Amino acid sequence: MSAKTTDTKQEILSIGRDLLKKVGYNAFSYSDISKQLNIKNAAVHYHYPTKEDLLADIVNNYIEDYKKLELGLANSNLKTVDKISVFADRYAHLIDMESICIIGSVASDFYTLPEAVKDKVVSLTNLVLGMVAKVLEKGRADGEIFFKEEAHTKALLIMTNLAAGVQLARITGKKDFESIRTALIDQLKK
Amino acid sequence: MSAKTTDTKQEILSIGRDLLKKVGYNAFSYSDISKQLNIKNAAVHYHYPTKEDLLADIVNNYIEDYKKLELGLANSNLKTVDKISVFADRYAHLIDMESICIIGSVASDFYTLPEAVKDKVVSLTNLVLGMVAKVLEKGRADGEIFFKEEAHTKALLIMTNLAAGVQLARITGKKDFESIRTALIDQLKK
DNA sequence: GTCTATATTCCGATAGAC
DNA sequence: GTCTATCGGAATATAGAC
Numbered sequence: 001m002s003a004k005t006t007d008t009k010q011e012i013l014s015i016g017r018d019l020l021k022k023v024g025y026n027a028f029s030y031s032d033i034s035k036q037l038n039i040k041n042a043a044v045h046y047h048y049p050t051k052e053d054l055l056a057d058i059v060n061n062y063i064e065d066y067k068k069l070e071l072g073l074a075n076s077n078l079k080t081v082d083k084i085s086v087f088a089d090r091y092a093h094l095i096d097m098e099s100i101c102i103i104g105s106v107a108s109d110f111y112t113l114p115e116a117v118k119d120k121v122v123s124l125t126n127l128v129l130g131m132v133a134k135v136l137e138k139g140r141a142d143g144e145i146f147f148k149e150e151a152h153t154k155a156l157l158i159m160t161n162l163a164a165g166v167q168l169a170r171i172t173g174k175k176d177f178e179s180i181r182t183a184l185i186d187q188l189k190k
Numbered sequence: 191m192s193a194k195t196t197d198t199k200q201e202i203l204s205i206g207r208d209l210l211k212k213v214g215y216n217a218f219s220y221s222d223i224s225k226q227l228n229i230k231n232a233a234v235h236y237h238y239p240t241k242e243d244l245l246a247d248i249v250n251n252y253i254e255d256y257k258k259l260e261l262g263l264a265n266s267n268l269k270t271v272d273k274i275s276v277f278a279d280r281y282a283h284l285i286d287m288e289s290i291c292i293i294g295s296v297a298s299d300f301y302t303l304p305e306a307v308k309d310k311v312v313s314l315t316n317l318v319l320g321m322v323a324k325v326l327e328k329g330r331a332d333g334e335i336f337f338k339e340e341a342h343t344k345a346l347l348i349m350t351n352l353a354a355g356v357q358l359a360r361i362t363g364k365k366d367f368e369s370i371r372t373a374l375i376d377q378l379k380k
Numbered sequence: 381g382t383c384t385a386t387a388t389t390c391c392g393a394t395a396g397a398c
Numbered sequence: 399g400t401c402t403a404t405c406g407g408a409a410t411a412t413a414g415a416c
Contacts, residue, residue: 026217027302029409043383100298107357108290108298112217125361153369160354160370161347167297171315179343219391233401235393
């Protein structure tokens, strides 16, 4: 139990993660978090002394999550198209949560982020792009999917479709995201 | 001259536009603007009583800009691929300005925007998507470009590639955006 | 160890000077 | 008409109570 993190800290992390994806780093305050937990805003500072500390933990948390997802996909029996669908489903779910993806959120706020966090954001982004590229490359080698670009470029195309797709959905509706999802899956089937 | 807008107001609008695209609606203050003009922050309030007024004018300004661009493209002799390239070039330029596209910026901050502005954002977005879709549809009818999706869907795919492409470039570098640009133009040539 | 009372700074906005 | 001095409130953060 020595490594156990308190429930309060876990809840702060979870609420912070949701707020980051819903309104962005500059638009939420410690008060927004403390009110949800019925504590004073300063209590949040005990667990995370500065907002930068909280943000850093959120990003680290996503790095861990994506490492697990990468392992899960690598060890799964899913067909390549279904692996990409798993990925697309995660983005579709964001829309229902009134969220955008973590990378899009911090990218929009990038020039206002603490320097130390920017490095972590780069790591997270490279992790996700690399994961998608690997899935695509293997799928093509196995003859399951088709694309002519480099795997890294194709990963960029798909990732940007999804990331900006959830952003656009806030403005024009979820139907547009579904059109994007369907189209990019169809493209892989050639 | 009766309709003339003061230089100060014009400069406020211009600086506000730049700040909106660089750091987002919640991350800039009237002080950021007033300092650049060597006036007091309250002087900005004379020209734009509330921050919402400024944001609304910025979005309206973009609507006018894009209407002009749409007319310009419709009356031009450019080939379809070059019209899309004009569009992609605008996005590439944003990266050099440390900016992201206006639609991506307000989409990320959407749930913190004043209600009245959200409607304008919807109009702007539909305007841009419609413009791109029209260019694509005409280009396909003229046999200049090829794509199998509906024109609206293809516009979504291209727009999201570009919008999230400039966001990603902040994190992983401009080279990734150039890969995206090259790939999406190549796709149109089939 | 966990949280509250309090300080400090900066925000958007108003009232009033020139 | 244009801008400055100033207000009320909210933000992040510290010091100290329990």
